[in-house]
Amino acid sequence: MPTYQLQNLTVRHLRAPSAPALQAINLTIEQGEQLALIGPSGAGKTTLLATLSLSHKPAEGSFHAFGADPWALGEAARHRLRAQLFLAPQTPPLPPRQRVVTAVLAARLPQWSVWRALASLFKPADPQAAWQALSRFNLGDKLYSRVDRLSGGERQRCGLARLLLSPAKALLVDEPLSALDPALSELTLTTLREEAAARDATLICSLHQVELALAHFPRIVALRNGSVEFDLPREQVTPQMIAALYQGESQGEPPAAGSGTPHEDDALAVKLGVGACL
Numbered sequence: 251m252p253t254y255q256l257q258n259l260t261v262r263h264l265r266a267p268s269a270p271a272l273q274a275i276n277l278t279i280e281q282g283e284q285l286a287l288i289g290p291s292g293a294g295k296t297t298l299l300a301t302l303s304l305s306h307k308p309a310e311g312s313f314h315a316f317g318a319d320p321w322a323l324g325e326a327a328r329h330r331l332r333a334q335l336f337l338a339p340q341t342p343p344l345p346p347r348q349r350v351v352t353a354v355l356a357a358r359l360p361q362w363s364v365w366r367a368l369a370s371l372f373k374p375a376d377p378q379a380a381w382q383a384l385s386r387f388n389l390g391d392k393l394y395s396r397v398d399r400l401s402g403g404e405r406q407r408c409g410l411a412r413l414l415l416s417p418a419k420a421l422l423v424d425e426p427l428s429a430l431d432p433a434l435s436e437l438t439l440t441t442l443r444e445e446a447a448a449r450d451a452t453l454i455c456s457l458h459q460v461e462l463a464l465a466h467f468p469r470i471v472a473l474r475n476g477s478v479e480f481d482l483p484r485e486q487v488t489p490q491m492i493a494a495l496y497q498g499e500s501q502g503e504p505p506a507a508g509s510g511t512p513h514e515d516d517a518l519a520v521k522l523g524v525g526a527c528l
């Protein structure tokens with residue numbers, strides 16, 4: 251059974267109902283697949299991840315997660331389905347005065363009784379597990395730091411350590427590298443991929459770093475203006491496609507795709523891909 255099946259899906263934001271953020275999206279994502287979402291700013295990547303995490307109700311089309319239409323289910327059943335999905339937002343909503351250990355262990359809240367959850371606020375239930383998760387992102391030494399004393403990149407990795415402790419079977423990660431240096435970016439993507447593979451979870455990750463998306467993910471889904479521009483194995487993604495995807499998004503108009511030498515096109519594509527996140 252696929253993790254997700256989307257047919258002709260349209261999603262509108264309440265504050266901008268006339269301009270759909272996603273339109274006519276068709277996607278089937280199998281369990282255990284690892285794919286990167288790329289595309290220029292405003293293309294709809296965050297909206298798609300939020301829709302996949304059941305945070306947005308689609309306006310039109312058909313949507314199934316783990317074989318069920320979440321929006322045809324009752325509240326309790328949808329809540330159980332939601333527990334199988336973990337969305338790591340670009341800026342994780344971590345309580346600023348909380349200690350890192352407590353914030354990370356909060357990933358287990360859906361599995362805990364109210365009493366256990368309350369007790370864990372005062373005495374963390376499993377600090378060893380939190381330390382192990384943090385260590386996989388080079389953050390073990392921050393176990394007892396306060397969240398508001400972390401740098402942006404540390405906070406981002408703290409949010410990802412939460413993901414490691416959740417039992418979810420679909421891991422949805424929104425721009426995990428925006429505050430990370432190149433070495434930490436590599437470590438982060440490798441850790442996410444290893445974790446997903448180890449538990450046969452589906453991994454869907456939005457990225458502005460096109461070269462990292464191509465290096466780490468076997469399937470690339472490109473969005474532009476709320477539609478799927480291409481959905482291909484990475485071997486079939488060409489520099490020209492990348493240039494066309496980001497055309498008009500960088501300063502100045504790029505030359506027509508394919509007009510330069512292959513080497514020039516390559517350099518252009520990488521420049522445009524990286525430039526999109528600046």
Ligand SMILES: Nc1ncnc2c1ncn2[C@@H]1O[C@H](COP(=O)(O)OP(=O)(O)OP(=O)(O)O)[C@@H](O)[C@H]1O
Pocket residue numbers: 263264265266271289290291292293294295296297298
């Ligand atoms: N809360 C909102 N209310 C109204 N419109 C929104 C809202 N959030 C996003 N949008 C619009 O929906 C479209 C898709 O935005 P989205 O954030 O999904 O793009 P994105 O590809 O994730 O962009 P970025 O790479 O900049 O994060 C954009 O046109 C955006 O302006």
